[in-house]
Amino acid sequence: MRTLWLVGLAAIVALGSAQTRTQRGATQQDDGRVPIAQVAQELAQKFKAQIVVDPALTLRVKPSEADTLERALDEITAQAREVVWRKVYTNKVLGAEPNTEQILSAVRALINIELGGVMVVNPRAATLNSFVANYPAPPDLESTLEQMQPPFSAKPVYVILNPKPQAATALRGSKMEQFAQVQQQLMDLLAKMSPEERRQALQSAMGMWMNADPDLRNQMIFEGMRMSFEYWQSLSPDQQREMIEMGRKFFEQYYGGGGGAPEM
Numbered sequence: 001m002r003t004l005w006l007v008g009l010a011a012i013v014a015l016g017s018a019q020t021r022t023q024r025g026a027t028q029q030d031d032g033r034v035p036i037a038q039v040a041q042e043l044a045q046k047f048k049a050q051i052v053v054d055p056a057l058t059l060r061v062k063p064s065e066a067d068t069l070e071r072a073l074d075e076i077t078a079q080a081r082e083v084v085w086r087k088v089y090t091n092k093v094l095g096a097e098p099n100t101e102q103i104l105s106a107v108r109a110l111i112n113i114e115l116g117g118v119m120v121v122n123p124r125a126a127t128l129n130s131f132v133a134n135y136p137a138p139p140d141l142e143s144t145l146e147q148m149q150p151p152f153s154a155k156p157v158y159v160i161l162n163p164k165p166q167a168a169t170a171l172r173g174s175k176m177e178q179f180a181q182v183q184q185q186l187m188d189l190l191a192k193m194s195p196e197e198r199r200q201a202l203q204s205a206m207g208m209w210m211n212a213d214p215d216l217r218n219q220m221i222f223e224g225m226r227m228s229f230e231y232w233q234s235l236s237p238d239q240q241r242e243m244i245e246m247g248r249k250f251f252e253q254y255y256g257g258g259g260g261a262p263e264m
Helices: 002-022 036-047 069-078 101-113 141-147 175-191 197-213 213-232 236-254
Strands: 050-051 084-088 118-121 125-132 157-161
Touching: 002 236, 036 050, 050 101, 050 125, 084 101, 101 157, 101 236, 118 213
Parallel strands: 050 157
Antiparallel strands: 084 157, 118 125
8 A cells, every 4th residue: 555655646746746837836825716615704704695615515716706696606616617506595493593414405405306396295294395496486586485385584595515426435444444445446446447538537636636725735745755755765676666667657557658747
């Protein structure tokens, strides 16, 4: 596993250097992007609104200077693939407010219903749950919400989420054991790809790496390089030559070219 880490780190450092050079010396700290949750919090304060962001969203975006909340939400979600925002109204229950997890779960469930409409009836209780997809929203919707039966709150909750996040594979054991499992899954998946698919996948992963929180990224690079150097020092000359050869083969296999990092 240390071997995989050393080879992988070498690839990350090489790719990171290549991509950084193409950015004309700019760093991630000064490109204006911040975590999407932070942008949402600032918009909530500016427009005095409640905004819920899916905790699984860790991407960084450029803040919006739009003069309306909805336009600002359009601008920040347009920067993220498969991320959307929705305006949500919940029913009014005296003394009870839905928590953010309940809201996120309900919104995701409704968005992903594939039927155009459905009614689920409980004959014994004489109750029903109903859903209609893409029903036209009347222009005076908010003024009628509190007169509905049951009444709904006229104050919306704005939700930012990925409607169909990738399901995480169940991991077991300690965090270190789970990390090893993820590494193995990654290597297995890369082995099933064509050279071009591997190239695109790894370049996409590098983009995610460069968009990660700068402090965390720098800490991981520092720790990884320290561990790799210590491990390198423990190898015999023959083992070091073997590692160099593994690095060369890594680039040939996953980038379909020579031993150097691909041009960005």
